[in-house]
Amino acid sequence: MVVIVFSGHVLLRFVQRVIGIRNKNDAIIFLEENKFEVHYKLLKFINESETLYENFSPEGSGETYKYFLNKDVLIVISTNSNVVVTLYDITVDLNENQNLEKIREYARRIKRNKNEFLKKNAKKNLNDKDSRNLEFLIEYKEKEINVLKDELKNMIDVSKDIALQTKQLRHENRGLMQEILFGFKKFTNN
Structure with a gap:
């Protein structure tokens, strides 16, 4: 379970900016009289917000923050x-309000980019999985190919041995034929 901590500053800003009690003294009094209700409403407000950006560190801050958006309120x-x-x-x-539309457009673009990032990341993860599967298949096929190469080498060695044996048999047969034709016959000079 994640525990979220609210500072007095945040509770006061919530009363002023979301509940709508702009006067600081009135907001402080309201907060003191309705502390539990303000905590509850703030938690609900955060739960109803959408994540705008996670793990962003403003330059020079040294700390990362999560940013949520609920209507026109940025929660840090x-x-x-x-x-x-x-x-x-x-x-x-x-x-x-000159910057309001610009800020809203930036928030929309961040959301679009985040969605695009999630899509691309899912595609990348699928591609990575397919790549690993292909690597495994290649490795498996290489083992099969190596087995086939060994079988081929053995078959070539057997063929070479058989060729040598047939060559020896042909050579022996030639010798025998020489003997048959010329070995027993004596030539006479008559």
């Missing part, structure tokens, strides 16, 4: 300690 959780670091409302923009 420390990978090492499961502490919810902050809730970032992506609609808050000093330039009157």
Whole structure:
């Protein structure tokens, strides 16, 4: 079971940014009076979010974080300690929401890239499995080929031996024929 830890900062930001009590003093009072309910709602809010990015380390931070998105709220959780670091409302923009659409588009692209990554990774894993199967098959076939090569070598050796024996038999037969034709007959000078 994973234990998620909430800091006072995160609970306050949740009350302000999600529940909607913007005034800091009012949000603190609400949090003190409804601490259990806020914890429950925040857990539910995190469970209903979708993973945007896992194991990302902002430059210079030295720590990796998991990022989740629920509507327009970015949830940042420390990978090492499961502490919810902050809730970032992506609609808050000093330039009157000029960056909001850009941030939403980036989030959509990250999701598309993540899905594409998962598809490509699944394809790679399948390809790796097929490669290992082919390597095994090649190794198996190489063993079969080596056995066949040994059989072929033996057959060639047998053929060479038989050829030598037939050559010896032909040579013997020639000798015998020489004897038959010329060996017993004496030539006379009459």
